[in-house]
Amino acid sequence: MRWPGSAALLAALALTASAASAAARLHLVLAPEEGGGLQVVAVVTDAPGSPREGIPVTFRARTAFGWLPLGEGVTDASGRAVLPLPAGAPYPEIEAQTADDPPARAVLALDRRAAAQPAVRPGRRTLHALSPQPGLISPYPVPPLALLGVLVGAIWATYGYIVFLLTRIAAGR
Amino acid sequence: MALTRRSFLKALAAGAAALTAGPLTRWRRGRPVPALVARPGGGHALARLEAVPSGGGVALAYAAEPPAPEPGGAPGRRWVMVIDLARCDGCRECTRACQAMHVVPAGQEWIRVYELQDHEAGAPYWFPRPCMQCDNPPCVKVCPVSATWKREDGIVMQDTSRCIGCRFCMAACPYQARSFNWVDPDVPGMPDEPYSMEWNRVHRRGTTEKCIFCPALVAEGRLPACAAACPMGAIYFGDQQEDAVTNSQGETVRFSELVQGQGGYRFLEELGTEPRVYYLPPRRRLYPAPVPAAAAEDQR
């Protein structure tokens, strides 16, 4: 799985809007990596906007039922803590939080496409909404139904021939 | 689609636009925040950001194209459950919650807590058994009318409005996970509502039923009833695509780390049913083991 357009920088900035925050400001930047991965960069600055070093940052991802801790980092001299995100990480949102007091948090929405309506396997679309599939269900190869059809069909065709012969008997010819 | 430099500039411009529009966007704490989002393909869309946390941090965002689905892979979810046997103390809150959620008829337990003992020298342990939602489901294979089938998100669904009651699925299931309504279900709280497959609260005689991972709750972003009710946080539930499972205590952990780090196994793996329920072995338990006599009484 690749991020489309991984060659180019997909950038977006998050910036703080909280004037009330006395301690730190936090924003998240997304940067592509060589090889298709992504980097989530948390930038911690103080109120005037100069980078702060040595602030522990926790990254979390939003999952179906809760925030999954992805990792922790400490900001460097430029106020940046980096979380590498593997290619194809399916998270809709990434959150970063400083351990400062009071903590600052920022959320980055990756706008992952909403999960499709669950369909039935193996991919055969059904006629109506939750209709069960009519085909064979197995993760493994299954013999073609045509073989069975030929076999049973041949038997019934023979029955047909027999009935034909019986009509000949009835007709006396 | 490849992102060109031009579309990148567009995105940047959009970001700038969003910045200037910032004061205009009305937002409140704890509410989804509308934000202008740039799409690499051009054009703008309004996306919703989840609640801005209390810390005062802010988010404005950006949207990348969603990751392309794996070739041949299923988009969306793959629900998975992990049951930590070391945490299960056999209280059966999961069973009760399930029965309350689905108004389960008498005599059935869709998640049943067994008392198992693997060998004579081993300690007995509690073993909650929901439907294993197998990826190679024996029940689905034998159902003659597609009353049970495999959903793309991994759930083995059951439609009691189609079931003909042949009970082949019960014979095929190696986990005893299926129950049959032998008589008219006499459940005091059975609601007077139309049958909904995903809620599965209305039962009828002559059909087979089972645990279905509470798809109705899951669609609302809530844990299945049993996982949410477990006081020990022993039942984790989540999306294998996200590699994350959550338990009732709000712990969200990586599914792969949990299973790989703690010797997770699937019950009766040798049968090849490929269950979607994983178990963590009952070691270093925090509660007394079940009384062995109780485990032995049913062994005949």
Add this chain to the structure above:
Amino acid sequence: MRARDDLLADRERRLLRSLHAGGPGYYALLGVLGALVAWGVIGYGVQLRYGLGVTGLRDNVMWGVYITNFIFFIGVSHVGALMSAILRITGAEWRRPITRMAEAITFASLLMGALMPLVDMGRPDRLLNLVAHGRLQSPILWDILSITTYLTGSTLFLYVPMIPDIALLRDRFAAGPPWRRRLYTVLALGWRGTEVQRRHLEAVMGILAILIIPIAVSVHTVVSWILAMTLRAGWNSTIFGPYFVSGALFSGAAAVVTAMAAFRWAYHLEDYITEAHFRRMGYLVIALGLIYGYFTFNEYWVPAFKMAAHERGYLTAVFSGRFAPLFWFTQVGGLLLPVALLTVPRLALVERLGRVPLLRPAPALAATAAAVGLVVVAAPGSPVAALPDVGALRPLIPWLLGTAGSWLFLALLPVCRARPIATATAASVLVNVGAWWKRYVIIVPTLQHPFLPIQRAPAGWATYTPTWVEWSITSAALAGFVLIYLLFSKLFPIVSLWETREAPPEASGGGEVAHALAR
């Protein structure tokens, strides 16, 4: 064109007389069978009203007597068409008087067997879902396909060789009740025995006799797959197909012997069905029994040697646990004893056995009665069983019964030798009773020992005991089978007239008459 009585041989006249209204015995039997069927219908009504909860089936043992019946009837249906086809193809002349009997068994028991899954269904009102939503992956669909195919084929196979006889009946019953005449006229297909008609008939029979063999084999294989396609220990076996086919042939051949004896006695067919027929069918039963025994041995011995964890439960239950009496009855009473009854009395040695004083029937009978009495007395639950020493004797019970039984067997050998037909009949009845219980022992112990131990089952849900509803429906199914068979034998001659005439002169009355009559 009219067949006249003076052209018929004595035995043919006697055979045709069985088509007219029977005596009081016939009506009594009809009444009993009708009552049994009616009672079963009432039982099914109760089941329809209250659901399958009126049966002894519960979540653990979810299949029981109905599926046992299903497999049993399909098994019995097996031999008719198959045996008849093989004997036709190989040109075994002695088959001629019994092929129709065998084919009619197929027809009657297939009807009953196909009914059983319907009775077993939780929602018979949704039967059409099988058509509307049928999935070909399910072995149930394979069953429906193969049983329909087999029923069609075996009905044709029964009907086509009957056409010349029906034509004869059409002519003979010209003055009979109109419905009968109409029936015969329609079914006779205007048969006049012309050369063209005979050629067509032979062609049809040639095709059918070959076609029916793979179909018959496939039917019981597919039936066995209902069990073998699951993962359950005891069913998860690769030899279930041939195992069931051999068991079906064995029980089916025995059913033919039973039918031969019944019709011979009831319709006085001694001229048609002779001791030689019983002897030959006996050989068939012996051979099929040995094949079946070989498969059974494989099926139990291979897992029993290994005693793997999952298999241990049902094997122990079957060998020495709850199901041991049933299992050993099916093995000794349903397989070993019948085969011995059919073989041992033929040994010349038996003549001398009768002269041994100890082997007279009286002492042997007394010993057996004493042994059975002891077993009953020592059974768990009886007052005597509470005595301290009785429990210690219990391991001796199999030896006691075995010794007494062998004694009785030896003592009865001369009697068996003197009465071969009665012996063959007794053996065949034993085979059929044993076959039914064997199916039961294949189904229930496996369900009783699933992978997960049966726990937290509500009272009475852990074990399976069939209820009166199940027994009523089972007896109704058996009665229905006999009833269909009986009514068939009243509508059509149970022994083929034209085929027994075509047989070589020593077996019947010569071919020229047959030709003359068939016209």
